[in-house]
Amino acid sequence: MPIIASNFKTNHTRKSTNDFISSINEYLKSNDIKSEVYVFPTATSLNDFDTVKNLTVGTQNAYYTEKGSFTGEIGTQQLDEFGIKTILIGHSERRHILGESQEEIAKKYEFYKALGYTIIYCIGEPLEVKESGLENTLEYIYEQFVGIDTNYENLILAYEPVWAIGTGVTATNDDIKNVHTAIKEKIDKPLLYGGSVKVNNVREICEIPNVDGALIGTASWIKEDFIQIIDNTKDL
Numbered sequence: 001m002p003i004i005a006s007n008f009k010t011n012h013t014r015k016s017t018n019d020f021i022s023s024i025n026e027y028l029k030s031n032d033i034k035s036e037v038y039v040f041p042t043a044t045s046l047n048d049f050d051t052v053k054n055l056t057v058g059t060q061n062a063y064y065t066e067k068g069s070f071t072g073e074i075g076t077q078q079l080d081e082f083g084i085k086t087i088l089i090g091h092s093e094r095r096h097i098l099g100e101s102q103e104e105i106a107k108k109y110e111f112y113k114a115l116g117y118t119i120i121y122c123i124g125e126p127l128e129v130k131e132s133g134l135e136n137t138l139e140y141i142y143e144q145f146v147g148i149d150t151n152y153e154n155l156i157l158a159y160e161p162v163w164a165i166g167t168g169v170t171a172t173n174d175d176i177k178n179v180h181t182a183i184k185e186k187i188d189k190p191l192l193y194g195g196s197v198k199v200n201n202v203r204e205i206c207e208i209p210n211v212d213g214a215l216i217g218t219a220s221w222i223k224e225d226f227i228q229i230i231d232n233t234k235d236l
């Protein structure tokens with residue numbers, strides 16, 4: 001069964017998030033869908049959602065702390081209020097826009113690993129690296145595993161080429177296959193693809209060898225589209 005995840009990024013309100021999650025929950029329940037579905041709302045929209053077992057709500061980010069003086073951040077005190085035990089770490093927007101270093105990312109990873117969180121750990125290369133060939137691409141990606149325990153039992157990986165994120169440009173099936181196969185040879189963990197996955201290409205992408213599902217931004221923000229995405233892949 002595929003793993004299908006929606007990353008809201010900086011989209012949706014508390015009200016629309018509630019509506020989104022209850023619609024997805026209803027759809028999964030009434031259609032007896034077995035896919036593993038994740039939704040990552042904004043921190044302000046986290047809540048104590050009542051969901052079916054295969055629908056998990058996670059946080060897009062949190063600091064490696066329980067609580068304290070870290071302006072603008074949240075820690076486990078805020079996550080525990082809602083029973084959140086799943087986190088995205090290493091997303092390219094946090095690496096490249098918010099300036100998170102590999103060292104910071106590794107600290108965050110260790111902290112949430114020690115607490116048993118399910119971690120969706122993101123890796124991916126910028127365009128200039130991709131254009132310099134597969135070998136350099138893999139070398140760049142492996143650098144993003146420095147300090148990361150890839151044997152961690154609750155680890156899910158997401159390969160997201162930076163140049164494909166939010167651009168409408170999806171990696172070719174060959175690009176995806178080559179990178180996924182190489183990563184899988186080293187690390188035996190579920191591996192999602194992310195980067196301009198859409199309603200009409202999600203199935204084809206999830207059928208590529210060594211692709212275990214998709215991490216979707218833009219195309220997942222309308223609930224009907226996200227339901228269609230889950231529906232298109234439910235039997236894989």
Ligand SMILES: O=C[C@H](O)COP(=O)(O)O
Nearest residue numbers: 007165166195196217218
């Ligand atoms: O977390 C999701 C990825 O960054 C993909 O975003 P996108 O589907 O808008 O390209």
